[in-house]
Amino acid sequence: MCDYNRGKWQMNQSQPTIDLFRALQKPEPFAKSTAPFWDDPYISEQMLKAHLDPNRDLASRKHDTIDRSVEWIVKALSLQKGDRILDLGCGPGLYCSRFADREFIVTGIDYSKRSIQYAKEYAASNKLGIEYIYKDYLTIDYNNMFDLVILIYCDFGVLSDEDRDSLLCKIHKSMKPGGYFLFDVCTPKYHDSVKEERTWRYEEGGFWRPTPHLLLTEKIKYPKQGVLLTQYFVFDNKSNFDIYRIWDHAYTKDSISKALSDARFDDIHFYGDITGREYSDNSETLSIIARKTT
Ligand SMILES: C[S@@+](CC[C@H](N)C(=O)[O-])C[C@H]1O[C@@H](n2cnc3c(N)ncnc32)[C@H](O)[C@@H]1O
Numbered sequence: 001m002c003d004y005n006r007g008k009w010q011m012n013q014s015q016p017t018i019d020l021f022r023a024l025q026k027p028e029p030f031a032k033s034t035a036p037f038w039d040d041p042y043i044s045e046q047m048l049k050a051h052l053d054p055n056r057d058l059a060s061r062k063h064d065t066i067d068r069s070v071e072w073i074v075k076a077l078s079l080q081k082g083d084r085i086l087d088l089g090c091g092p093g094l095y096c097s098r099f100a101d102r103e104f105i106v107t108g109i110d111y112s113k114r115s116i117q118y119a120k121e122y123a124a125s126n127k128l129g130i131e132y133i134y135k136d137y138l139t140i141d142y143n144n145m146f147d148l149v150i151l152i153y154c155d156f157g158v159l160s161d162e163d164r165d166s167l168l169c170k171i172h173k174s175m176k177p178g179g180y181f182l183f184d185v186c187t188p189k190y191h192d193s194v195k196e197e198r199t200w201r202y203e204e205g206g207f208w209r210p211t212p213h214l215l216l217t218e219k220i221k222y223p224k225q226g227v228l229l230t231q232y233f234v235f236d237n238k239s240n241f242d243i244y245r246i247w248d249h250a251y252t253k254d255s256i257s258k259a260l261s262d263a264r265f266d267d268i269h270f271y272g273d274i275t276g277r278e279y280s281d282n283s284e285t286l287s288i289i290a291r292k293t294t
Contacts, residue, residue, distance in 0.1 A: 004035050007241040023243060026220055029227050030160035035242040044114040046207045051092045051115065060094050060153060065275060070098040072276040073148075077180050077289070079104065083147035086174060088137040089155045093119030093130065100128040107131040109140065138167055142174035149175060151183040152274055154285060157248040164249075168263035175292045181265065182289050184274050185251045190284035191228050196221055208234045208244075226250045253279075256288055265290035 007020060037043060047059050054063035061069070073079070081103040087096050090108030092115045100106045100123070108130060110116050116134045123130045137151075149171050159167060171181050200216045208215060216233040232244045251259075257268055268290045272283040279286060 004033070006034050007243070008239050020241065023233070023241075027229070027231075027245065029222050029225050029229075030163075030247055031245060033242070033244045035244065037244050037246075038110075038112045039114075041114070042210060043208065044112050047112065048092060048114050048118055051094065060091055061274070063094065066094050066098065068275045069152075070095060070102075072274075073150075073182060074102060076276055077148060077182075079148065084145060084176075086140075086142070086146045086149045088140070088149065088151040088171075089153075090119065090132070091115045093122060093132065095150065095152060096130050096132075097122060097126065097128055100130050105129075107133065107146075109133045109135050109137045111136050138163055138170075140170050140174060142170075144173075144176050146175050147179050149179070149181045151181075154184050154186050154248070156183050157185050157250065158246065159249070160247075161249075164259060165262065168259060168265070172263050172265060172292055177292055177294075179292050180289055181292075182274075182287070184285050184287040185256060186228075186248055187284055187286050188226060188250045188252060189282060191221065191226070191248075191250045193284065194219060194221075194228060208232065209236055212237045226255070251286060253286065256286065260288070260290045264292070264294055266293050267291035 007023060038047065050056065050059035056062065057065075060066065082105060084105045085099050085107070087106065087108045090096050090110045091112065093108050096106045096108040096119065108119060110119075110132075111134065113134055116132050119130070119132045123132065156164070175181065196219050198216065198218045200214065202212070202214055203209070204212050214235040218231050218233075220229045220231070221227075222229070226249060228248045228250070230246045230248075233241055234244070235241045253270055260268055268288060270279045271277060271287040271289075272279040273285055274287045
């Protein structure tokens with residue numbers, strides 16, 4: 001879905017696609033990865049295992065947290081059977097299946113082919129009538145359809161300001177009047193707990209590649225923008241290197257309220273996490289429920 005520009009690391013390569021030394025400079029905020037991350041055939045297999053591990057907060061939250069989260073959302077928003085829910089970045093459908101079990105009408109969108117394939121198979125074998133769509137959620141185009149839109153596990157923070165503003169408008173348009181948008185973000189407290197660093201590791205095979213590779217990991221802060229970058233340089237044994245960039249924009253109550261109001265959301269409520277815990281100044285995540293009233 002994206003054009004990528006992979007690198008070659010062999011020293012005698014006459015025309016490298018990307019200059020390694022240039023690639024080691026601090027990138028502009030929200031610079032793209034050089035290869036797909038969520039939709040890479042091998043990485044997405046490792047990701048799916050992480051989503052489906054019930055006991056680890058990795059690609060998804062622990063499954064008992066997800067149970068409590070769905071329970072809280074349904075109660076807090078007084079959702080009624082038959083309400084329509086849109087899950088953006090639904091992964092393998094851990095939230096979608098739980099909502100469908102409670103007789104909501106659910107649509108899940110994700111751009112990991114592997115997760116969507118798993119989600120479809122799970123829904124079919126459990127007789128859950130969920131609509132799953134393999135698609136970039138930045139391109140949604142719905143009108144007055146959903147009672148609730150969710151975007152869960154701090155994925156909102158990966159968006160540049162332009163993508164964020166455009167997505168918020170699309171989400172607002174997709175919602176029925178009176179509908180809710182529920183999502184979570186990291187706070188500056190979380191960024192404070194992260195150290196800028198560079199580390200490296202040699203692996204025979206692992207999360208990034210099935211074959212021997214060198215992994216350089218770097219954490220960089222952009223204090224002015226409130227952004228944190230974690231980037232992974234992966235050098236394989238075929239002279240290729242790729243850079244995977246995971247961006248995180250931290251939000252305060254004020255900064256997220258401003259972005260939401262600009263997109264015409266109001267009636268904004270804050271929580272410390274996605275199970276409805278109270279928000280405090282020490283919270284490393286901020287969960288938000290915003291409403292479409294106009
Ligand atoms: C951290 S995982 C969370 C998955 C799910 N929300 C959960 O909590 O179990 C983020 C998911 O969002 C998907 N994703 C990220 N950006 C996306 C985009 N622009 N369009 C569609 N899916 C996206 C990824 O493929 C991945 O499955």
